[in-house]
Amino acid sequence: MRIVRAGDAGLLGAVAAGGVLGSVGRYAVGLALPHDTGAFAWSTFLVNVTGSLGMGVLVVWVLSMTSPHPWLRPFLGVGVLGGWTTFSSFALDFHAMVQAGHGLLAAAYLVGSLMAGLVAVGLGISLGERLFGRRP
Numbered sequence: 001m002r003i004v005r006a007g008d009a010g011l012l013g014a015v016a017a018g019g020v021l022g023s024v025g026r027y028a029v030g031l032a033l034p035h036d037t038g039a040f041a042w043s044t045f046l047v048n049v050t051g052s053l054g055m056g057v058l059v060v061w062v063l064s065m066t067s068p069h070p071w072l073r074p075f076l077g078v079g080v081l082g083g084w085t086t087f088s089s090f091a092l093d094f095h096a097m098v099q100a101g102h103g104l105l106a107a108a109y110l111v112g113s114l115m116a117g118l119v120a121v122g123l124g125i126s127l128g129e130r131l132f133g134r135r136p
Contacts, residue, residue, distance in 0.1 A: 010071070011070075011071055011074060014071040014074060014079065015074050015075060015079040017075065018074075018075040018076060018078065018079015018080040019078075019079045019080070019082060019083040020079075020083065021079070021080050021083065022079060022080040022081060022082060022083025023083035024083075025083075026043075026047050026083065026084050026085075026086060029043045030043045030044075033046065037096050038096045038101075038102055039097075039100075040105060040109055041089070041090075041109070044086060044113075045109070045113055045116070047086065048087075048090060048113060048116075048117055049113070049120045050084070051081045051084045052085075052117040052120035052124065053120040053123060053127075054084070054124060055077065055081055055124060056120065056121040056124020056126075056127070056128060057125075057128040057131070058073070058076055058077055058128075059125065059128065060124075060125055060129055060131075060132050061128055064128075090113060094106050094109055097109060
């Protein structure tokens with residue numbers, strides 16, 4: 001089985017470039033909003049919620065285009081937003097809160113992150129519809 005086909009190098013490069021941008025941005029947010037192990041991870045919460053908002057807008061924006069570049073959604077969605085958001089850090093932060101004896105805080109982080117992410121993607125879709133006039 002061949003994973004990469006001839007001609008995919010440019011697409012993979014676009015996804016990688018987007019990933020660099022998103023990951024570096026997420027790292028910068030982590031530096032700007034540091035937290036102690038076991039404390040509420042505001043930086044992770046912020047990037048995951050804003051990433052959900054961005055994904056909602058992105059989907060509507062791309063669908064509103066007559067013929068978007070085939071690399072646009074992979075570059076922005078998989079690359080930039082995939083690098084920006086982080087499920088693994090979310091899970092690790094949750095685990096650290098539980099291990100530190102902050103069960104209630106961990107539960108609030110878990111439920112709050114999921115609810116805020118779902119609300120944010122819905123708001124992103126609504127914002128995208130206002131900006132671009134198309135529903136996914």
